Amino acid sequence: MKRNFPVLLIAFLISFMDQSNAQSIKDSDVDYNFIKLPSAPISKSIKSYQSKIEAPFEAKNKEIIAAYELELQKANDEFELEKAAYPAKLKAAEDRYDKEMEDWKKKSYGEKIYEQNVLKENNKPVKQIPPQPYLRQVEKPKVQTSYDYSALASTYLILSGFEKAETNAVNIIVTMYGFDYTQPRVLSEQKSMTKISNGQSSNYMATYYHVEFSYREPLSVKVILPDGKEILNITPSEFNNYTIYKSSSSESYPQINTEMLIKTNEEKILQANLKNINDLVNEKFGFPKIGRKGLLFYVKSKGGDYVDLMTAFNETSSGLKILVDDEANAKTKINNSIELWKKALLESDPTNKKARIDKDVTIAIYFNLLEAYFALREVGQGFDVIKKLNTLDLSNKERKRKDEFEIAFNDLKKRVQTNL
Known part of the structure; x- marks a missing residue:
């Protein structure tokens, strides 16, 4: 048998060279921020804003509290009068008792026996002591929670891209209508359970309890230009819908701290609704900083044939991360990367699997260009x-990503055109 060692050696070397030049496409998440353009921009001459929160229910709160305090004062005045009158009432009761005892003692023994045994009456006087004066309790009324509205507005109503100042300012006014809720209640339900005893399983019905109530926090928002023109007046419909709170269920009957439960959920929904209002206003008129989870591709190769693509990947990654804070430097980095990718695409040969810029690398570069x-x-x-x-x-995954970019660019196109 002939030994073809030279042929085998050549085949091995060719195989080794192919493997050494093999490439694999990697991806990496790149989290960065960008400034989102408004969908309904206002005049560029307006550079400042003011925000405030109005609560019409505060007037009603004052009426309710005033009536409560008046009733408290009335109860206290009644109590003081009763205390002042009590000694006289007590003396009158003592005098009445003494007089009745004096009259009773004047009766003969026979009269007393006759009343007791025949008439079945016990006419012996009993001292009637008047009750001690007490302060009448006045139930504390339920009123809407009051807030530091200035602090709330400063925290939650911020028009991004504008300075907070009074001169030539666009005004954001949010109206609170108060927290609306049903009384928390304990509900029960029957659940089929399984227990195992002595290796045998059996089913039984168990009663589980949970706390439930519904609540909502309606808000409306107006945006007014410095000249008084109203450009937004809306009450988001979702704020009028009730949210159902439902606690976890347990076989133990729950103890409800109604006040704490309501307060916790009231604060939570108010913060969420104010954030939604602020997002709505900024989507239309502001320049908010938006976080984006980008995805960039690079090619890993043992032969070092993709230094240009790795350079572009690194430059774009660092550029995206400083896009908001150092826009000029970021754009330089990203544009340099774009030129490297475009140059590489001149070698693109999607039908040749052995090409440096084959179909997979071509697609990866295109997605990098879309992000840039x-x-x-x-x-x-x-x-x-x-x-x-x-x-x-x-692939299905690539097509889905391409479709997501198309949606993003369609939205961006509208915003860019509107902001010209």
């Missing part, structure tokens, strides 16, 4: 890349 163009608000360039992706045979 989105960050730079290059809408036209982004749609050009999407068109090129549409010519390739994408």
